[in-house]
Amino acid sequence: MTDNGLYGFKAEMRSMQIQSITKRQDKITPKQKSMAEYLEGRENQIVTKGVDSHELVGGKPSVAGSVSQRACVFCGSRVVLYPIADALHLVHGPIGCASYTWDIRGALSSGPELHRSSFSTDLREKNIVFGGQDKLYQALHELIDKHHPKAAFVYSTCIVGVIGDDVQSVCKRVQKEKDIPVIAVMAEGFQGSKKDGYKIACDALFSLVGTDESMEVSPLSINILGDFNLAGELWMLEEYYKKMGIQILAPITGDGRVQKVQNAHRAALNVVQCSGSMIHLAKLMKEKYGIPFIKVSYFGIEDMSDALYEVAKFFKDDSVMDKARELVKDQLTTLIPALEPYKRALQGKKAAIYVGGAFKAISLVKALRLIGMKTVIAGTQTGNTEDYRLLKTICDDGCIMVDDSNPVELSEFVKQTGADLFIGGVKERPIAYKLGIGFCDHNHERKLALAGYDGMLNFAKEVYETVTSPVWQFVNKNKE
Amino acid sequence: MQKAESIKKKVMPSGDAFASSCNACKQCTPLGACIAFKGIEGVLPMLHGSQGCATYIRRYLISHFREPVDIASSNFSEETTIFGGNKNFNTGIDNIIKQYHPRVIAIASTCLSETIGEDVQRLIYEYQETHNWMPDLPVMIFASTPSYQGTHSEGFHEAVFAAVKTLAEAFGPVGDHINLFSNMISPEDIRHLKEIVEDFSIPAMLFPDYSDTLDNTSWDSYRRIPDGGTTVDELKRSAQAYASVELGYILNSGGMNGRIKDNGTKQSAGEYLKNKFDVPLVRTGLPVGILESDKFFNSLSSISGKAIPVKYQRQRGRLVDLYIDGHKYVSDKRAVIYGEEDLVVALAAFAAEIGIKPVLCASGGESGKLAETLRKVLGKNYYEDMVVGQGMSFERMEEVMQELKPDLMIGNSKGYYIARKMDIPIVRTGFPIHDRIGAQHSHMLGYEGTMILFEQIVNTLLEDKQRKSPVGYKYM
Numbered sequence: 001m002t003d004n005g006l007y008g009f010k011a012e013m014r015s016m017q018i019q020s021i022t023k024r025q026d027k028i029t030p031k032q033k034s035m036a037e038y039l040e041g042r043e044n045q046i047v048t049k050g051v052d053s054h055e056l057v058g059g060k061p062s063v064a065g066s067v068s069q070r071a072c073v074f075c076g077s078r079v080v081l082y083p084i085a086d087a088l089h090l091v092h093g094p095i096g097c098a099s100y101t102w103d104i105r106g107a108l109s110s111g112p113e114l115h116r117s118s119f120s121t122d123l124r125e126k127n128i129v130f131g132g133q134d135k136l137y138q139a140l141h142e143l144i145d146k147h148h149p150k151a152a153f154v155y156s157t158c159i160v161g162v163i164g165d166d167v168q169s170v171c172k173r174v175q176k177e178k179d180i181p182v183i184a185v186m187a188e189g190f191q192g193s194k195k196d197g198y199k200i201a202c203d204a205l206f207s208l209v210g211t212d213e214s215m216e217v218s219p220l221s222i223n224i225l226g227d228f229n230l231a232g233e234l235w236m237l238e239e240y241y242k243k244m245g246i247q248i249l250a251p252i253t254g255d256g257r258v259q260k261v262q263n264a265h266r267a268a269l270n271v272v273q274c275s276g277s278m279i280h281l282a283k284l285m286k287e288k289y290g291i292p293f294i295k296v297s298y299f300g301i302e303d304m305s306d307a308l309y310e311v312a313k314f315f316k317d318d319s320v321m322d323k324a325r326e327l328v329k330d331q332l333t334t335l336i337p338a339l340e341p342y343k344r345a346l347q348g349k350k351a352a353i354y355v356g357g358a359f360k361a362i363s364l365v366k367a368l369r370l371i372g373m374k375t376v377i378a379g380t381q382t383g384n385t386e387d388y389r390l391l392k393t394i395c396d397d398g399c400i401m402v403d404d405s406n407p408v409e410l411s412e413f414v415k416q417t418g419a420d421l422f423i424g425g426v427k428e429r430p431i432a433y434k435l436g437i438g439f440c441d442h443n444h445e446r447k448l449a450l451a452g453y454d455g456m457l458n459f460a461k462e463v464y465e466t467v468t469s470p471v472w473q474f475v476n477k478n479k480e
Numbered sequence: 481m482q483k484a485e486s487i488k489k490k491v492m493p494s495g496d497a498f499a500s501s502c503n504a505c506k507q508c509t510p511l512g513a514c515i516a517f518k519g520i521e522g523v524l525p526m527l528h529g530s531q532g533c534a535t536y537i538r539r540y541l542i543s544h545f546r547e548p549v550d551i552a553s554s555n556f557s558e559e560t561t562i563f564g565g566n567k568n569f570n571t572g573i574d575n576i577i578k579q580y581h582p583r584v585i586a587i588a589s590t591c592l593s594e595t596i597g598e599d600v601q602r603l604i605y606e607y608q609e610t611h612n613w614m615p616d617l618p619v620m621i622f623a624s625t626p627s628y629q630g631t632h633s634e635g636f637h638e639a640v641f642a643a644v645k646t647l648a649e650a651f652g653p654v655g656d657h658i659n660l661f662s663n664m665i666s667p668e669d670i671r672h673l674k675e676i677v678e679d680f681s682i683p684a685m686l687f688p689d690y691s692d693t694l695d696n697t698s699w700d701s702y703r704r705i706p707d708g709g710t711t712v713d714e715l716k717r718s719a720q721a722y723a724s725v726e727l728g729y730i731l732n733s734g735g736m737n738g739r740i741k742d743n744g745t746k747q748s749a750g751e752y753l754k755n756k757f758d759v760p761l762v763r764t765g766l767p768v769g770i771l772e773s774d775k776f777f778n779s780l781s782s783i784s785g786k787a788i789p790v791k792y793q794r795q796r797g798r799l800v801d802l803y804i805d806g807h808k809y810v811s812d813k814r815a816v817i818y819g820e821e822d823l824v825v826a827l828a829a830f831a832a833e834i835g836i837k838p839v840l841c842a843s844g845g846e847s848g849k850l851a852e853t854l855r856k857v858l859g860k861n862y863y864e865d866m867v868v869g870q871g872m873s874f875e876r877m878e879e880v881m882q883e884l885k886p887d888l889m890i891g892n893s894k895g896y897y898i899a900r901k902m903d904i905p906i907v908r909t910g911f912p913i914h915d916r917i918g919a920q921h922s923h924m925l926g927y928e929g930t931m932i933l934f935e936q937i938v939n940t941l942l943e944d945k946q947r948k949s950p951v952g953y954k955y956m
């Protein structure tokens with residue numbers, strides 16, 4: 001310890017305090033000692049399968065004072081729209097909101113990379129007092145002249161909603177003057193959660209769809225909705241579908257381009273990943289353009305193969321189906337034996353999942369099973385009650401399911417279940433590491449693709465590397 | 481130099497003069513406040529505003545410190561935004577107490593709560609009034625940190641000031657201890673400063689001390705609130721210190737910072753204690769390099785009346801020796817230095833004393849004092865063609881760099897993309913470092929820290945030379 005005299009007796013004091021606190025709590029909720037401290041009002045956001053009879057409720061706002069792992073509406077919109085690489089993404093607000101989202105997700109582009117810069121109107125006190133509209137107008141002109149984007153998205157943040165800037169009219173005006181789509185994304189953070197931001201982003205995209213007809217379209221064409229090409233997943237899918245003779249007309253939004261989105265109404269089918277972020281757009285397109293959609297997941301062998309078969313089925317074309325079968329067979333003959341050693345090493349290990357949406361969680365449970373692992377905690381930030389019903393059907397008994405959790409709960413659950421692995425985002429990483437268990441990033445900041453067949457292998461390898469690392473021998477786990 | 485003149489003109493307007501910013505070289509005020517707050521023992525920070533801000537800030541800090549960083553939020557909804565945050569504030573505090581049992585709840589405002597005019601000081605007062613029956617009612621500290629006034633650096637110093645102002649009490653005679661306000665430095669550097677004052681046998685309150693809370697050991701069980709930090713008692717007694725030492729020349733003294741007018745009320749913690757409690761204040765820079773470290777060690781020596789311990793005299797000697805070993809590799813190199821203003825001053829002073837030319841000194845901060853401070857601190861080592869940029873974004877830095885053609889960048893990891901584009905080496909230091917591990921152990925203060933930084937710079941340059949050389953030299 002580096003403590004000098006002044007800092008001396010601290011530790012002792014602290015441990016005394018902790019003891020007295022624990023005692024106090026025991027009195028408050030004698031029934032569920034270990035889970036005593038989840039926040040009031042959160043009881044039905046936590047369910048243990050096979051133990052609790054109530055339903056897991058999602059979609060509630062976070063309670064005040066919680067250290068939620070959730071982000072805001074703006075974040076949701078930005079995440080969805082940001083991979084459109086030839087558009088200008090201007091955050092209208094004070095600097096933080098833009099600064100923290102600067103290139104935080106990979107979102108790879110095969111061409112322009114305008115999306116990787118973080119543009120902000122960097123509002124100052126005088127703008128707050130006198131309004132930021134003029135600054136926004138100038139900024140748009142300045143940036144459009146400099147970067148020549150194909151469209152501009154203007155994100156309005158909390159404070160803009162409060163000072164009453166008329167973002168929409170500024171956008172309309174600039175759109176006329178500059179002759180490119182300028183779209184106001186009214187994503188003030190306080191309006192709700194990340195999920196509401198997805199919906200707003202879908203509306204923004206929908207306003208682009210149908211505004212151009214110049215691209216060549218094959219009769220066997222699809223749009224990919226809800227993949228963001230964080231680590232090149234989209235390119236993988238492109239290759240698979242190409243082998244089946246299918247054109248991806250508009251990737252929305254991974255490796256996205258404005259023109260492709262504008263042409264998206266001409267595809268035969270929308271293939272929607274994970275339901276969460278993009279289902280709204282699929283519904284809108286179905287309503288207006290009559291384009292059917294299917295929901296898929298690209299994660300794990302089963303789900304990936306289904307994604308290919310479903311598309312083949314839709315086109316009712318035997319040659320497409322044959323090609324799909326062949327592709328899957330090819331992939332599996334190399335993949336299954338390659339997974340074997342990992343499976344052997346990981347057999348019986350326990351995993352905790354805390355991810356953005358419920359569909360991702362479902363895919364993960366299945367994929368983990370494939371490499372011999374059991375899911376003991378399954379939680380999401382933004383799942384809804386319906387999603388959770390589905391999640392519950394595939395989880396094992398004893399699995400703790402949780403909605404909109406926080407570090408205190410998560411760490412408690414990890415301790416209770418003795419998980420060996422945590423799958424989550426950057427905010428969950430230190431929880432896993434502090435508790436001395438492995439970690440796999442399944443959120444936005446990955447550098448290695450987890451989708452598709454190659455992705456499954458990447459996943460197994462990463463899980464293996466972290467779970468079996470010898471460094472855990474130095475961690476004193478409090479084995480109860 | 482004709483060219484430098486033209487560039488200088490181009491750079492001088494501050495960030496405020498532009499309608500937009502691209503790739504900001506700053507973060508927002510509450511982030512800085514949260515770092516400072518983490519230096520209080522038993523604390524849980526809460527942001528009064530929408531949830532997103534807290535989540536983003538946590539994510540940003542976690543990626544740098546690689547520690548759990550719990551920051552609560554009062555989670556404004558649309559309704560709160562219209563009718564005020566009173567209810568959310570109270571529920572927030574209730575829930576924090578229930579879940580974390582903190583000794584201190586440190587609250588920072590956000591753009592949103594400031595704009596709708598929340599009176600947090602009043603909310604705290606009312607909460608305390610209605611809860612005075614509670615046995616361990618946490619101490620509450622509030623820092624006003626709207627992000628449209630200043631950067632994370634101002635937020636940090638604002639929080640330091642707020643903690644001292646809330647807690648310092650005049651009770652009893654002058655003690656035998658000093659206050660050491662250490663500025664925004666790494667946990668490793670905090671530990672080093674503590675070691676130095678200890679070796680001087682000076683009892684000191686270092687604030688904010690997040691050396692444990694943001695750089696902890698592996699745990700056997702999860703701690704809701706990590707151990708460590710400056711205690712409330714120490715902060716209370718800061719008014720009886722016989723001196724305060726404050727590191728950094730600029731701190732939160734900036735006049736511009738996007739404010740409509742400078743109302744001159746900003747004080748640092750040290751200034752406050754001096755004005756209110758007559759605690760003498762010694763101001764010196766962040767001790768990077770020999771000259772600035774000398775100032776620091778000499779200050780400690782004169783305050784305490786004790787000689788500089790032999791250990792540090794030896795360190796200084798070894799550092800001089802190391803400078804000599806490495807001088808040829810750095811001599812006349814042209815470096816870009818960027819980050820918080822006080823850090824830029826310290827790094828520029830260090831660069832200049834080892835023969836590196838700081839051709840561009842840039843900060844996202846806008847105190848309006850960077851240029852004059854650099855000139856004063858660097859003194860005879862001042863590089864006349866230096867371009868100084870305040871309110872700089874990385875995009876504008878890059879524009880200037882394309883003309884200046886520097887050999888090296890020194891600063892946080894966000895500049896990496898420029899280094900990559902221009903194929904020049906970068907030495908990562910300061911905040912944030914998101915693409916390497918070990919940022920919490922970055923060490924540059926004192927003779928010892930300088931040694932490490934110097935080696936880092938020289939070796940980075942050597943590595944670059946080696947990599948680009950057609951011959952694979954085995955000796956350099």
Ligand code: SF4
Nearest residue numbers: 096097508533591627
């Ligand atoms: S609203 Fe203000 S406090 Fe919140 S992230 Fe944006 S800049 Fe920071």
Ligand code: SF4
Nearest residue numbers: 072097158189532533
């Ligand atoms: S200010 Fe609002 S939009 Fe910006 S990060 Fe905070 S919650 Fe999100």
